[in-house]
Amino acid sequence: MGTGKIVLMPSSVKVMRELGDNIRLARLRRKLSSEQVSQRADISRNTLYKIEKGSASVALGLYCQVLFILGLEKDLIKVAADDLLGRKLQDAELTVKVRAPKKSRNE
Numbered sequence: 001m002g003t004g005k006i007v008l009m010p011s012s013v014k015v016m017r018e019l020g021d022n023i024r025l026a027r028l029r030r031k032l033s034s035e036q037v038s039q040r041a042d043i044s045r046n047t048l049y050k051i052e053k054g055s056a057s058v059a060l061g062l063y064c065q066v067l068f069i070l071g072l073e074k075d076l077i078k079v080a081a082d083d084l085l086g087r088k089l090q091d092a093e094l095t096v097k098v099r100a101p102k103k104s105r106n107e
Contacts, residue, residue, distance in 0.1 A: 006056045020054030023063075026070045027052075041065040048079075 008016065011063055038048040043062055049064055050058050067073045080086075 008056050012020070012056075016054035016056055017061075020052045023070070024052040026072060030070060032070075037066060037069055040069045081089060 001053045025042050027034070034048050034052075041048070041062070043065065047062060048066065051063055064073060064076065067075065081102060
């Protein structure tokens with residue numbers, strides 16, 4: 001794998017920004033400063049800033065640390081929990097293939 005810049009689709013960039021905004025709002029609702037959260041998560045304030053901006057260059061584990069500090073780590077379990085497309089694809093392939101009977105040795 002290369003160490004080049006991460007390029008996301010525009011829709012993914014929007015999702016990451018929204019995630020960052022949600023994390024920032026959760027921090028502010030709890031009346032925690034960026035310094036408090038970054039210290040508790042053992043990350044730099046610059047990394048927290050990148051997380052709150054939705055940067056794709058920050059490791060998922062660091063997003064998890066911040067969510068844990070905010071008491072929101074269990075929200076990650078909800079990702080793909082209601083996978084409608086996946087379930088439809090799975091259901092479409094549920095037909096059981098019928099095998100032809102085995103030939104007897106006498107035939």
